[in-house]
Each structure stands twice: as C-alpha cells, then as structure tokens.
Amino acid sequence: MSSNNPSTDWQSDYFGRSIDERLKVDASKSLPSRLSSALTAQSVFDATSSQATLPALFISHGAPTLAIEQSTTTKALARLGQNLPTPKAIIIMSAHWLSPQLELSGHPKPATWHDFSGFDEALYQIRYPAVGLPPLAESLAQQLSTLGVSCSVNPLRALDHGVWSPLLHLYPQADVPIIQLSLPQHFDSHACYQLGALFASLRQEQVLLIGSGNITHNLAAMRWDVETQDENARDFKLWLLAQLKTHVPTALDWQQFESAHLVHPTPEHLLPLFFALGAGQRVSVVHQSMAHHSLGMDIYRFD
Numbered sequence: 001m002s003s004n005n006p007s008t009d010w011q012s013d014y015f016g017r018s019i020d021e022r023l024k025v026d027a028s029k030s031l032p033s034r035l036s037s038a039l040t041a042q043s044v045f046d047a048t049s050s051q052a053t054l055p056a057l058f059i060s061h062g063a064p065t066l067a068i069e070q071s072t073t074t075k076a077l078a079r080l081g082q083n084l085p086t087p088k089a090i091i092i093m094s095a096h097w098l099s100p101q102l103e104l105s106g107h108p109k110p111a112t113w114h115d116f117s118g119f120d121e122a123l124y125q126i127r128y129p130a131v132g133l134p135p136l137a138e139s140l141a142q143q144l145s146t147l148g149v150s151c152s153v154n155p156l157r158a159l160d161h162g163v164w165s166p167l168l169h170l171y172p173q174a175d176v177p178i179i180q181l182s183l184p185q186h187f188d189s190h191a192c193y194q195l196g197a198l199f200a201s202l203r204q205e206q207v208l209l210i211g212s213g214n215i216t217h218n219l220a221a222m223r224w225d226v227e228t229q230d231e232n233a234r235d236f237k238l239w240l241l242a243q244l245k246t247h248v249p250t251a252l253d254w255q256q257f258e259s260a261h262l263v264h265p266t267p268e269h270l271l272p273l274f275f276a277l278g279a280g281q282r283v284s285v286v287h288q289s290m291a292h293h294s295l296g297m298d299i300y301r302f303d
Contacts, residue, residue: 052085055301056196056209056279057286058272059166062295063222064116067126067165073297076287077169080299087208089133089177091199093192094162095213095269099182102144102195106137106153110178113158128164130174137179147198154182162212176208181275188267189252189274196278209279211272215240216263216296223293230294232259237288237296244283244300251277263294276302 059077066074096115097103112127137153144151163180187195192211199209216233236257243251252274254260255267264270277283280302287299 052206053303054084054087054203054206054208055303056200056203056211056276058211058213058215058276058298058300058302059170060214060295060297060299061162061166061212062214062291062297064114064119064123064161064165067161067168068120068122071291071297072289073287073291073299074169076299077166078172080286080301081170081172084208085206087176088206089136089179090130090167090171090208090210091179091181091202092163092167092210092212093181093183093272093275094160095183095217095272096160096162097157097180097182098185098268100185102149102151102184103154103157103182104137104141104151105132105157105159105178105180106134106155107132107157108134110180111158112164113160115160126164126168128159128168128174130159130164130167130171130176130178133177133179140179144198149195149198166212183268183271187271189254189271192271192274193252193278196275196280198278199275200279203279209276211274211276213269213272214295215270215273215298216294217269218263218265218294220265221262221294226293228293229290230263232262233294233296234290236260236263237298241283241285241298241300244277248277248281273300276300 057080060073062073108131109129110132112129114124134153134155141151141153157180159178159180163178167174167178184191196209203209215237216230218230218233221230221233236259239257240251240254250256254270257263282303283300284303285298286301287297289297291297
C-alpha cells in the first residue's frame, strides 16, 4: 500500500528489506545522477577547475583537542589535504548533529560552534570561517525530497567540532565551501549507506564527501595521557576494516561483533562511516592509530 508521504515510502521500502536486498537496490538505482544535476546550476563553481573524481572519506575526529594537537592523526589529515585535488565543495556528515529528519546546513557564513566544555581556553578562540552554499543546499534538499527522502534546509546551523576540528588540518585556509548533513536519529548503518549512495556521483563533480565520527568511541573507557590501548577497541576496528574490505553486508551488521556495545555504547560516531562507504565502496587506509586509550583515530578513503 502506498503512502501520500514520499519519505514514508522511501523508509518503509528500504528498511523492510534484508541487507542483501538493500545492497542490490543501492547498486541498481540511478538516483545519484539526478542529484549531481544540482551542482551544474550553481554559479559558485569554476567550470575550468580540475575534473578529478574525489574519494569519500571517513575521519575519526577524536576529542575536540584534535584541533590544537600535532599528532600522527593531524599530520595524516594535513598530508591528505595537500595530496587531494582542491574540492569545489565539502558535504560532511558529523556525529554531533542528530535530528528527527535529515537536514542540510544553509547558512552562508556558518559560525564556529564550540559545542563542548571543560577544555583549554585556546580551543574556544578558534574560528573556522568557511562559507556555506545555501543555493546548493536548497537544490539538493529539493532533489532528495523528490526521491522520497524527508529533509529540509536549516538556515541557522553552525559548524560543530566534528566538522571544524578535522578540517582545520585538512584545509587550514578554510577556503572550501561546506554543507553539513545531520544524522537522522532513526537512521541505522544501512540507511546511512543508502544516503551515501545517493550522493556518490557528486564525487565526479569535485565534491568531497566526508563522514566524521570515530571508528571506536566509548568515552567511559577513555584515559588521558596514556600509551595503552583498549583491547576491545583495537580488535573491533581491525575486524570492521577486514569486513569493509571483504564483505560489506557483515560490516553493515557491525553490532554482531561480540563486544560492539563496549566499543560503541551508542552508534552515532560510527554511522558516518557508512555514509562514506555508500559513496565510495572500495576502502583503503589513510591512517590508523589509537588515542586516549579507547579512541580509534583511523582515517579511511572510499573510491
């Protein structure tokens, strides 16, 4: 039975399928090309720029202190930004924007939001003055709505630290426009994967798609200024990477890992990984490390 609400149609059709059925649907749909047409209408883009297809990225952004650290993670981010062609835009899903339905940021000059407390005063002085792209956000939201994805543009949303703390190292000049995506509260790994698939062809339009979260994230297990590694976190991220390389349906069913609940007591920091996976599929490792005992700081690219 069909519904008059297209978002309900999309969700009921998608969530009612098995993992294998979902993957077959993702591979067969021609939705990405309909989304990519939104970019061609935006005068903010320079038609003479490089036509290289960009990867999708998953970035473990760790604690807010990443913004002022000099570590193997920040050095990997800096090298990545230097080696990639300069994007025309960044579309980034952060674990720190949960919402009832999908939202796209639409502020022309989004503020730098210090959405944390109790840290060094230097963190609160940081500003990341990248511009937004309201016309593109509106166009993409219209396209998504046409496809049955319930979404809207949020004209007030600031950039949370899941966005600006890694981008400070990736693009320190803040010279790439940003659209931030929310993480709908009812989305699971499969829905994030499907959403990434809808955005995938934007990579051919020199848009950098990023999921920002953490490959492992249990704040209760964190220990500051130690060199030890949480065994559950280490084992989980090695297991998940193996599944990403060999069997995506098992990766999507990540909660089957025996100690998954000890590594991700809540799923929001892992789910942006599946947005990047849906947009790129073939995984390669940019960086692997652990911080503060329990935070996996891995960075992956998907081509």
